[in-house]
Amino acid sequence: MKTRSESKLFGGLQGVYSHYSECCSCEMTFGLFMPERSGSVPLLWFLSGLTCTHENAMTKSGLQAWAARTGLAVIFPDTSPRGDAAADSPDYDLGQGAGFYVNASQQPWARHFRMWDYISSELRELIAANFPISRQAQGITGHSMGGHGALTLAIRNSEKFRSVSAFAPIANPVASDWGRKQFDAYLGDNRENWELHDASVLLKRIGYPGTILIDQGSSDQFLDLLRPQALLDSIGRRSQPAKFNFRAGYDHSYFFISTFAGDHVRHHARVLNAL
Amino acid sequence: MKTRSESKLFGGLQGVYSHYSECCSCEMTFGLFMPERSGSVPLLWFLSGLTCTHENAMTKSGLQAWAARTGLAVIFPDTSPRGDAAADSPDYDLGQGAGFYVNASQQPWARHFRMWDYISSELRELIAANFPISRQAQGITGHSMGGHGALTLAIRNSEKFRSVSAFAPIANPVASDWGRKQFDAYLGDNRENWELHDASVLLKRIGYPGTILIDQGSSDQFLDLLRPQALLDSIGRRSQPAKFNFRAGYDHSYFFISTFAGDHVRHHARVLNAL
Numbered sequence: 299m300k301t302r303s304e305s306k307l308f309g310g311l312q313g314v315y316s317h318y319s320e321c322c323s324c325e326m327t328f329g330l331f332m333p334e335r336s337g338s339v340p341l342l343w344f345l346s347g348l349t350c351t352h353e354n355a356m357t358k359s360g361l362q363a364w365a366a367r368t369g370l371a372v373i374f375p376d377t378s379p380r381g382d383a384a385a386d387s388p389d390y391d392l393g394q395g396a397g398f399y400v401n402a403s404q405q406p407w408a409r410h411f412r413m414w415d416y417i418s419s420e421l422r423e424l425i426a427a428n429f430p431i432s433r434q435a436q437g438i439t440g441h442s443m444g445g446h447g448a449l450t451l452a453i454r455n456s457e458k459f460r461s462v463s464a465f466a467p468i469a470n471p472v473a474s475d476w477g478r479k480q481f482d483a484y485l486g487d488n489r490e491n492w493e494l495h496d497a498s499v500l501l502k503r504i505g506y507p508g509t510i511l512i513d514q515g516s517s518d519q520f521l522d523l524l525r526p527q528a529l530l531d532s533i534g535r536r537s538q539p540a541k542f543n544f545r546a547g548y549d550h551s552y553f554f555i556s557t558f559a560g561d562h563v564r565h566h567a568r569v570l571n572a573l
Numbered sequence: 574m575k576t577r578s579e580s581k582l583f584g585g586l587q588g589v590y591s592h593y594s595e596c597c598s599c600e601m602t603f604g605l606f607m608p609e610r611s612g613s614v615p616l617l618w619f620l621s622g623l624t625c626t627h628e629n630a631m632t633k634s635g636l637q638a639w640a641a642r643t644g645l646a647v648i649f650p651d652t653s654p655r656g657d658a659a660a661d662s663p664d665y666d667l668g669q670g671a672g673f674y675v676n677a678s679q680q681p682w683a684r685h686f687r688m689w690d691y692i693s694s695e696l697r698e699l700i701a702a703n704f705p706i707s708r709q710a711q712g713i714t715g716h717s718m719g720g721h722g723a724l725t726l727a728i729r730n731s732e733k734f735r736s737v738s739a740f741a742p743i744a745n746p747v748a749s750d751w752g753r754k755q756f757d758a759y760l761g762d763n764r765e766n767w768e769l770h771d772a773s774v775l776l777k778r779i780g781y782p783g784t785i786l787i788d789q790g791s792s793d794q795f796l797d798l799l800r801p802q803a804l805l806d807s808i809g810r811r812s813q814p815a816k817f818n819f820r821a822g823y824d825h826s827y828f829f830i831s832t833f834a835g836d837h838v839r840h841h842a843r844v845l846n847a848l
Contacts, residue, residue, distance in 0.1 A: 306792070307828040357827060358632050517581070552632060553582040 299428055302327065308366035309334040312356065321412045321420040322379040329356035329374035330425065333366045338432040340570035341371045341425070342563065343417070343459070345440030345447040348476075349395045352376045355441065360556040361563055368567035371431055375421060377443065379410035392480055398471075399447030400495050402484035411484060417447070418455055435573040437461030437566040441555055442524070443468055443476070445512075449497035453506050461569035463511035463562045465555050466518055470498040470528035476520075498528035502536055509539040511565045513558045515548030541565075574703055577602065583641035584609040587631065596687045596695040597654040603696065604631040604649035605704065608641045613707040615845035616646045616700070617838065618692070618734070620715030620722040623751075624670045627651045630716070635831040636838060643842035646706055650696055652718065654685035667755055673746075674722030675770050677759035686759060692722070693730055710848040712736030712841040716830055717799070718743055718751070720787075724772035728781050736844035738786035738837045740830050741793055745773040745803035751795075773803035777811055784814040786840045788833045790823030816840075 302314040310333040319326040329352045332339065342365065346355050355361065356374045365372045378384075378397030385406040387393035393407075402411035426433050438459040440448035445467025452462035471477020472492045481492040493499045501510075510533075514526050526544075533540045548554040577589040585608040594601040604627045607614065617640065621630050630636065631649045640647045653659075653672030660681035662668035668682075677686035700706050713734040715723035720742025727737035746752020747767045756767040768774045776785075785808075789801050801819075808815045823829040 305824050305826050305828040306790075306822040306832070308832050312828050360635050360638060360831070363635060363638070363831065515581075547581040549580050551580050553580040553587050556635070556638065557581070557583050 299424065307331065307362055310362070310366050312362065314352065317424060319379075319416060319420060321416045322384070322410050324379045324381050324384050324410055326379070326416070327376055328352050328421065330429065331362045331365055331372040332429065333369050333371060335369045337430070339369065339371045339430055340435035340567070340573070341373060341431045341437075342566050342570070343436065343438040343440075343448070344372055344374050345399065345417070345438065345444030346374065346377050347440070347442030347444050348377070349390050350377050351395070354552070355555070358552040358556065360559045364560045364563035368563055369571065370563060370567055371429070373421075373425060375417060378413065384410040391476065392483055396443065396480065398443060398480045398484065398495070399451065400481070400484050404484060404486050407484050413447070414451070418451055418458060422458070432573075435460065435570040437570050439463040439465070439562055439566065440467070441465040442520075442550065446471060446497060449510070450495050450500060453497065453500045453504055454494070456507050460573060461508060461566045462506060463565055465558065465562070466514050466524055466550055467497060467512065467529070468524055470496060470525035472496045472499065473528065474523050474525055476523045498525070498532045501529065501538055502532040505536050505538055508569065509541060511562060512540065512542045513561070514542070514544055515550060515554045516544050516546050517548060518550045520550050574699065582606065582637055585637070585641050587637065589627065592699060594691060594695060596691045597659070597685050599654045599656050599659050599685055601654070601691070602651055603627050605700065606637045606640055606647040607704065608644050608646060610644045612705070614644065614646045614705055615710035615842070615848070616648060616706045616712075617841050617845070618711065618713040618715075618723070619647055619649050620674065620692070620713065620719030621649065621652050622715070622717030622719050623652070624665050625652050626670070629827070630830070633827040633831065635834045639835045639838035643838055644846065645838060645842055646704070648696075648700060650692060653688065659685040666751065667758055671718065671755065673718060673755045673759060673770070674726065675756070675759050679759060679761050682759050688722070689726070693726055693733060697733070707848075710735065710845040712845050714738040714740070714837055714841065715742070716740040717795075717825065721746060721772060724785070725770050725775060728772065728775045728779055729769070731782050735848060736783060736841045737781060738840055740833065740837070741789050741799055741825055742772060742787065742804070743799055745771060745800035747771045747774065748803065749798050749800055751798045773800070773807045776804065776813055777807040780811050780813055783844065784816060786837060787815065787817045788836070789817070789819055790825060790829045791819050791821050792823060793825045795825050
């Protein structure tokens with residue numbers, strides 16, 4: 299693991315690190331905020347959206363201000379494999395910057411695009427080995443494509459992710475142009491495999507053993523692609539403990555995220571600091 | 574004036590606007606955060622540093638979280654004229670992105686590079702005419718080159734800028750490579766003109782009728798160019814009311830700014846909300 303940079307932030311340390319990923323067969327970069335706290339530190343994962351790297355949320359979300367106050371670490375992974383070796387597409391919503399948090403089974407993606415395993419196993423082990431991070435007290439959140447990743451990873455790995463929330467998640471990708479195109483390319487045409495990566499389908503089927511927090515802007519320019527109505531339907535049918543806030547007038551930007559960052563960090567801190 | 578974008582943020586509105594500047598003879602862009610507040614709103618100016626546009630601090634400083642709580646508007650001007658018409662240089666620290674908040678008298682800069690008048694007069698009038706901004710209650714801050722601009726503009730226009738602070742300002746440009754090169758290019762070789770744009774010289778000579786707040790990271794990678802010791806010397810010689818915080822371990826980044834953004838906004842709010 300290589301240290302790319304470290305800056306003091308809110309009394310803690312904002313680092314950027316890179317390492318060779320066996321899982322993705324390429325060098326991967328992530329940001330990690332460690333608060334000023336001794337002992338084993340609870341960790342919040344933040345998964346970013348389409349076109350983002352590890353950097354966008356690290357510099358624009360304002361999450362660390364709240365993480366410092368509540369004693370959480372925050373990790374900001376990249377959204378896909380990178381570099382000349384990994385496949386890519388000219389589209390902003392397929393390939394690099396658009397990993398969709400799945401393990402690709404189709405060519406040319408299968409070798410590198412394994413973000414599901416990367417997040418839930420490899421990176422999890424790497425940081426537990428290199429930082430004083432709690433293995434037990436970990437939660438996950440994310441924005442847009444990253445909200446999709448957070449919800450699907452948490453629902454299927456609730457023992458690893460003890461708290462979950464999302465900002466404007468892609469809530470029902472099997473019924474959206476943000477989903478069908480990518481799942482077809484990465485997973486092939488068997489829709490049963492797609493449904494394993496659809497938060498609305500999974501929630502209805504499996505549920506989550508904790509309260510899910512969702513914030514969604516009512517003026518989000520991508521409402522038709524995000525399909526929050528499908529997630530609300532699943533919450534209703536299952537009586538899933540959840541707080542779903544439709545926020546009047548907010549759009550899809552980081553300005554929306556930063557406005558509600560404090561609510562989300564406190565949501566995770568309540569669960570994780572009690573473990 | 575054209576609206577480029579508007580996003581809801583912390584209950585208020587983060588806008589980006591552009592307009593033709595008579596002063597700079599080109600189109601200029603700025604960000605303005607308006608809090609949710611009725612009546613005439615106090616305004617905090619944030620001047621950015623070398624290479625920045627209106628956007629960096631708007632998306633990375635976290636100032637608006639605190640401005641929303643204290644009822645301040647925040648304006649984020651650009652750091653120089655822009656575009657093919659305006660002169661430029663291949664250097665990052667001269668020309669576009671490096672206006673240094675002076676009125677250039679030398680060629681090829683004199684026609685466009687008039688940031689002193691742009692900030693203190695033209696943009697001030699434009700926003701007073703277009704937004705419910707108080708003309709009386711305005712303060713100014715900034716980072717690095719923008720900290721230099723904030724201090725020099727406030728010291729020489731204390732009736733316009735009733736509160737002042739700075740993050741890691743270029744404190745003594747007449748004795749720094751961040752200053753001599755630019756002043757020579759923009760202002761010519763008469764050092765008396767340079768001294769009108771040096772915060773340490775001005776503070777010793779004129780002082781400021783209020784407490785000046787400065788934060789400076791002790792691990793700032795540019796300490797030798799910023800020369801905080803000159804500003805401390807002026808504060809000491811004049812017994813200038815000031816709070817100068819040398820912050821252990823912080824560097825020159827926006828992580829440093831966001832850590833202390835709350836302190837600075839509260840400093841300005843105490844003065845401006847009492848006017």
